[in-house]
Amino acid sequence: MRRGGWRALIVGVALSHVSCHQEEGPYPSKELKLIVQASPGGISDTVSRFMAALIEKDLGVPVVCENKPGASGALAFSYVARRAPDGYTLGHAPVEIAVVRALGYADVGPDNMGLICLVSKIPAVLVVREDAPWNSFEEFLSAARREPGRLIMAHSGTGSIWHFNSLLMEQAADVRVTYLPYGGSSQSLASLLGGHVDAAIAGTGEAIANVQAGRLKVLAVFDKARSRLYPEAPTSYELGYEFGAPAWSGFFTPVGVPEEILDRLESAFHKGFESAEWTKLCEERGMEAVYMGRDEFREFALEQAEFFSEEIPRLLTLER
Amino acid sequence: MTADLLTGLLAILQWKVLGFLAVGVLLGAVFGALPGLTATMGVAILTPLTFWVSAEQGLAMLLGIYCGAIPAGGIPAILINVPGTPASIATAWDGYPLAQKGHAGLALGINALLSAVGQLTSIFFLAVAAFPIASFALRFGPAEYFGLALFGISLMAGVSGERVGKGMLAGMLGLALATVGLDPMTAYPRYTFGHSEFLDGIAFVPVMIGLFGLAEVLVQISERWGKVEPAPGKLGRIWPDAAQWKRMFVPMLTGAGIGTFVGAVPAAGGDIGSVIAWEQTRRTSRRKAEFGKGSLEGLAASCAACNGAIGGAMTTMLTLGIPGDAPSAVLIGALLIHGIQPGPLLFRDHRSFIFSIVFLMAFAAILVMLVGLLGAKPLARALRIPNPWLWAGIVLFGTVGSYALNNAVVDVWAMFFAGIAGFLLRKADVPLGPLVLGLILGPMMESNLRRALILSRGDWLGTLFSSPIVVFFLAATLLSLLLPLLKKRRTT
Amino acid sequence: MSEPASAVPNRTDLIVGGLFLALGVYLTVSASMLPSGSGGLPGAGFFPRGVGVATVLLSVVLLFNALKGTATSRFALEHGRVIGGVVGLTFVYLLLWGTGLFALRTFVFLALFLRFLEQSWRTSATVAGALTATIAAAFQYGLRVSLE
Numbered sequence: 001m002r003r004g005g006w007r008a009l010i011v012g013v014a015l016s017h018v019s020c021h022q023e024e025g026p027y028p029s030k031e032l033k034l035i036v037q038a039s040p041g042g043i044s045d046t047v048s049r050f051m052a053a054l055i056e057k058d059l060g061v062p063v064v065c066e067n068k069p070g071a072s073g074a075l076a077f078s079y080v081a082r083r084a085p086d087g088y089t090l091g092h093a094p095v096e097i098a099v100v101r102a103l104g105y106a107d108v109g110p111d112n113m114g115l116i117c118l119v120s121k122i123p124a125v126l127v128v129r130e131d132a133p134w135n136s137f138e139e140f141l142s143a144a145r146r147e148p149g150r151l152i153m154a155h156s157g158t159g160s161i162w163h164f165n166s167l168l169m170e171q172a173a174d175v176r177v178t179y180l181p182y183g184g185s186s187q188s189l190a191s192l193l194g195g196h197v198d199a200a201i202a203g204t205g206e207a208i209a210n211v212q213a214g215r216l217k218v219l220a221v222f223d224k225a226r227s228r229l230y231p232e233a234p235t236s237y238e239l240g241y242e243f244g245a246p247a248w249s250g251f252f253t254p255v256g257v258p259e260e261i262l263d264r265l266e267s268a269f270h271k272g273f274e275s276a277e278w279t280k281l282c283e284e285r286g287m288e289a290v291y292m293g294r295d296e297f298r299e300f301a302l303e304q305a306e307f308f309s310e311e312i313p314r315l316l317t318l319e320r
Numbered sequence: 321m322t323a324d325l326l327t328g329l330l331a332i333l334q335w336k337v338l339g340f341l342a343v344g345v346l347l348g349a350v351f352g353a354l355p356g357l358t359a360t361m362g363v364a365i366l367t368p369l370t371f372w373v374s375a376e377q378g379l380a381m382l383l384g385i386y387c388g389a390i391p392a393g394g395i396p397a398i399l400i401n402v403p404g405t406p407a408s409i410a411t412a413w414d415g416y417p418l419a420q421k422g423h424a425g426l427a428l429g430i431n432a433l434l435s436a437v438g439q440l441t442s443i444f445f446l447a448v449a450a451f452p453i454a455s456f457a458l459r460f461g462p463a464e465y466f467g468l469a470l471f472g473i474s475l476m477a478g479v480s481g482e483r484v485g486k487g488m489l490a491g492m493l494g495l496a497l498a499t500v501g502l503d504p505m506t507a508y509p510r511y512t513f514g515h516s517e518f519l520d521g522i523a524f525v526p527v528m529i530g531l532f533g534l535a536e537v538l539v540q541i542s543e544r545w546g547k548v549e550p551a552p553g554k555l556g557r558i559w560p561d562a563a564q565w566k567r568m569f570v571p572m573l574t575g576a577g578i579g580t581f582v583g584a585v586p587a588a589g590g591d592i593g594s595v596i597a598w599e600q601t602r603r604t605s606r607r608k609a610e611f612g613k614g615s616l617e618g619l620a621a622s623c624a625a626c627n628g629a630i631g632g633a634m635t636t637m638l639t640l641g642i643p644g645d646a647p648s649a650v651l652i653g654a655l656l657i658h659g660i661q662p663g664p665l666l667f668r669d670h671r672s673f674i675f676s677i678v679f680l681m682a683f684a685a686i687l688v689m690l691v692g693l694l695g696a697k698p699l700a701r702a703l704r705i706p707n708p709w710l711w712a713g714i715v716l717f718g719t720v721g722s723y724a725l726n727n728a729v730v731d732v733w734a735m736f737f738a739g740i741a742g743f744l745l746r747k748a749d750v751p752l753g754p755l756v757l758g759l760i761l762g763p764m765m766e767s768n769l770r771r772a773l774i775l776s777r778g779d780w781l782g783t784l785f786s787s788p789i790v791v792f793f794l795a796a797t798l799l800s801l802l803l804p805l806l807k808k809r810r811t812t
Numbered sequence: 813m814s815e816p817a818s819a820v821p822n823r824t825d826l827i828v829g830g831l832f833l834a835l836g837v838y839l840t841v842s843a844s845m846l847p848s849g850s851g852g853l854p855g856a857g858f859f860p861r862g863v864g865v866a867t868v869l870l871s872v873v874l875l876f877n878a879l880k881g882t883a884t885s886r887f888a889l890e891h892g893r894v895i896g897g898v899v900g901l902t903f904v905y906l907l908l909w910g911t912g913l914f915a916l917r918t919f920v921f922l923a924l925f926l927r928f929l930e931q932s933w934r935t936s937a938t939v940a941g942a943l944t945a946t947i948a949a950a951f952q953y954g955l956r957v958s959l960e
Contacts, residue, residue: 033958040364046653049367064956068727071519106516152775158507180771181505186649190586190642196461196775209641209663284656365955485874489832492867496839496860503856508847510856538895545891708929709939712922715902720947724957729909736906740899748828748887766859778852
C-alpha cells in the first residue's frame with residue numbers, strides 16, 4: 001500500500017516537473033509578457049492588448065498581457081524596471097511614468113526605463129452642458145473670475161492627468177474653481193450630465209458620445225493643435241493660454257536591453273502603428289495617432305518628467 | 321418600430337452569431353463559477369478576440385460572458401458558500417444553508433430559473449423604458465449616492481440576525497478597512513504604512529474569498545472533523561413545485577425591480593442591489609426567521625436582483641454612454657472598437673442594433689437558464705466529494721484566484737489573513753455579512769458625503785434635504801433602524 | 813462558579829468588545845493626525861474619525877451587555893491542532909509563492925494537506941495531482957496567468 005502511494009507521489013512530481021523548456025534561438029524565441037499598469041477594460045488596457053495583438057504578428061511569438069494595477073501604475077513600472085533586461089518583459093508606458101515620482105508613489109521614472117516608442121496621445125477637453133450660459137472658453141473664464149471658487153468642476157481624480165490639466169488652466173488663466181474629484185471620467189461626466197456640477201474635464205474620446213448627441217458642448221481642447229474629433233473646438237494655445245498636458249501611451253523595457261533587441265521591438269511596434277487597424281482604433285477611441293521613436297520618446301518623456309516634478313508640487317499647493 | 325425590431329432580430333439569427341453567443345455563455349459560466357475570476361475580467365480578457373470578427377458576433381460572445389458569469393457566480397455560493405462574483409454574496413446567505421439541508425438541487429434550480437427571470441425582466445425594461453430609467457439614474461448626485469449608501473449601511477442590522485451589536489461592529493470594521501489607501505478625494509495616503517501596494521486599498525475580491533472560502537474551510541474542519549460524514553441524501557428535486565413558486569413570486573419581482581434600478585445607477589451594481597432586495601424581502605416577509613437559514617424567498621430575491629442589475633447597467637450604458645457597473649464599462653470599449661458609440665444617438669440612428677442587443681441578451685438569459693438546469697444535478701453531486709478533497713480544492717482555487725485578479729502577491733496575503741480573521745470572528749459569533757457591506761459601501765459613502773459637503777459648502781442640512789431622492793433614502797434608513805426597536809418594545 | 817449563568821460576564825463578548833474598543837480608539841487617534849480639512853472641504857481624517865467614534869460607542873454598548881451576561885455565545889475552538897496544521901501548511905505554501913516550480917510546489921502542498929487530513933498517501937497524491945493539473949490548465953494555459 002505504502003509503496004504504491006510513494007510511486008503515485010513520484011509520478012505526480014515527475015509529471016508536474018515537465019515544464020516548457022525551450023531551446024534559446026534568435027530573439028524572440030519564446031512568448032513576451034506585456035505588463036499593463038491598469039485594470040482590464042480601460043484605455044491603457046485596450047491600447048496594450050491591441051498593440052500586443054499587432055506586434056505578435058510581426059514577432060511571430062505570443063505577446064501576453066498581464067494587468068498589475070495599483071498606485072497610479074507605480075507598482076507595474078517598478079516591477080518591469082526590476083525584470084531581467086532580456087527583452088521578454090515589456091511594459092505599457094502612459095503619461096504616469098513621468099508623474100508617479102513627483103507624487104511620491106515610487107522612485108521610478110523615464111530615466112530608469114528603456115523606452116521603446118510612443119504610439120498615441122489624448123488631449124484634455126473642457127465640457128459643459130448644452131444649456132450652460134457660457135458659449136466660449138472666455139465666457140467660462142470670466143464667470144470664474146467674477147466669483148472665484150463659485151464654479152464647480154468635476155475631474156477624474158486627484159493626481160490624475162485631467163486634474164493637472166485643470167490646475168494648469170487655473171494657473172494660466174488666473175482663475176479659481178472648486179473641484180469635485182471622481183473615480184474616473186465616466187463618473188465625472190455623469191455628474192455633469194445630471195446637473196450636479198458646472199463643468200467637467202476629460203479625455204477627448206470620453207466626452208464624444210454626449211457632445212455629438214448635443215447634450216454637452218466643448219469649450220476648449222487643452223493642446224497645441226486642433227483635435228481631429230472636435231475640429232470646430234478652439235485649443236488653449238489658439239486662445240492665448242499656453243498650457244495643456246495631454247495623456248499619452250508608449251511602451252518600455254527594463255534598462256539594459258541589447259540594442260539589436262530594442263531595434264527589433266521598435267520595428268515591430270512601428271509596423272503595428274502603421275497598420276490600418278491601429279488608425280481605426282485611434283479614431284474610434286478618440287486618440288491621436290502620434291509616433292515617436294526611441295530617441296525622440298526618451299527626450300520627450302524626460303522633458304515631461306521634469307515638467308511634472310516642477311509643476312506638481314506647486315499646483316497641489318495652489319489648490320489648498 | 322416593428323421594422324427595426326425585425327431587422328434587429330434577423331441580424332442575429334445566424335448560426336455564427338448564435339454560436340459565438342453559446343461559446344460566450346459557457347466561458348462566462350466558467351469565469352463566474354471560479355472565485356477570483358469575475359465577469360469584468362472575462363469580458364475584458366476576451367475583448368481582443370473579438371477585434372477580427374463582425375460586431376454582432378463579437379458582441380454576442382461578450383454579452384454571453386456577461387450574462388453567463390453572474391448566474392454562474394451563484395453556483396459556488398450555493399455549494400461551498402464562496403460567492404463566485406461579488407454580485408452573488410446575498411445568494412450564499414440562503415442558498416448555502418439550503419444546500420446543507422439537502423436541497424442543493426433545488427437551490428441550483430432556483431438560481432438558474434430566477435436568474436433568467438431577473439435578466440429577462442431587466443431586458444424588458446431596457447427595451448421599453450430605457451430613457452426614463454437612464455434619466456432617473458442621472459439624478460443621482462453626491463447627496464443621493466450618500467443617501468443610498470447610508471440606507472445600505474442601515475441594512476447591517478438586518479443582515480446580522482440576532483447579533484445586532486456585534487454585527488454593527490463588524491460593519492464598522494468593514495468601513496475602517498475600506499479607508500485603507502489613497503483618500504478618494506485628496507489622494508492623501510491613509511493606513512498604508514509606507515507600502516505602495518496599499519495605495520489602492522485592500523482589494524475586495526481576495527478579502528471576500530478569504531472571508532467566505534478559507535474561513536468556511538476552517539469552520540467546517542472545526543465543526544465536522546472526526547465526525548462520521550452523514551450518508552449523502554437524495555439530490556432532491558430541481559424544479560420548484562407550485563407552492564414554492566407561489567412563495568417566491570413576490571420576492572422575485574421585488575428582486576428583479578430593485579436590481580434593475582440599482583444596476584442602472586452608475587457606481588452601484590448587482591452586489592448592492594441584491595443585498596437591498598434580500599433585506600427588503602426579509603422585512604416584508606411573514607417568515608422572517610427563515611432568512612439566512614435557507615429561505616426560498618431570500619434566495620429568489622437575491623438571484624433575481626443580481627441578474628436584474630445586468631439589464632439596468634446596460635440601459636445606462638447604451639443610452640448615456642456611461643457604464644452602470646464594471647463589466648458594462650468594459651463592454652463600452654468593445655463596442656467602440658466595432659465602431660459603435662453608445663450614447664443617446666445610438667437610439668436615434670441605430671434602433672435595430674439596440675433590438676439586436678436586446679434579443680442577444682434575451683437568448684443568452686434563456687441559454688444560461690438551460691445550462692444551469694442541466695448542470696444542477698451533476699453540480700449538486702459535487703457535494704458528495706469527501707470533505708478533505710473539497711477543502712484542499714477551495715484553498716487552492718481561492719489562493720490562485722486571488723492572485724490572478726491583479727497578479728499581486730499582496731492580494732494572496734489579504735485572502736489568507738481575511739480567512740483567519742473571518743474564522744475567528746465566526747467562532748466568536750460575529751456575523752460577516754455587515755463586514756462585507758461596510759467594505760462595499762464605505763468608499764461610496766465617504767466620497768459622496770464629502771462631495772456633497774463640497775457642493776453645499778459645508779451645509780449638512782442642505783445636503784441631507786437637497787432632493788426628494790435623498791429624503792426618501794433618509795426616511796427609509798430611519799425606518800429600517802427604528803422599526804425593529806418599536807416592534808421589540810411592543811412584544812416585550 | 814455557583815452563580816446563575818445569566819450573571820456571569822460573557823468572556824467571548826468581553827474579548828470581542830475589548831478588541832473593537834482598541835480598534836475604535838486607534839482609528840480615532842490616528843485619524844486626528846490625518847489632515848482634517850474644513851467644513852466645506854472635509855479632509856482625509858474626517859471619515860475614519862467618524863468610524864472610530866462609532867466603533868468606540870458600539871463596543872462600549874457590547875462590553876456593557878457582556879458584563880451583564882445577556883448574550884449567550886461562547887468561543888470554543890474545536891480541533892485546534894488540525895486547524896493549526898492546515899493554517900500552518902497554507903502559510904508556508906504562500907511564503908514560497910513566486911519562487912518558481914509552481915506546479916511542483918502546489919502538488920507537494922496539496923499532497924501534504926490531504927495526507928494531514930488523514931487521507932491515504934495514494935489518495936492524497938492522486939487528488940493533489942488532479943487538482944494541480946486542473947489549476948495549471950485553467951490558469952497557466954487557459955488564462956495565461958504567470959504562476960511561478
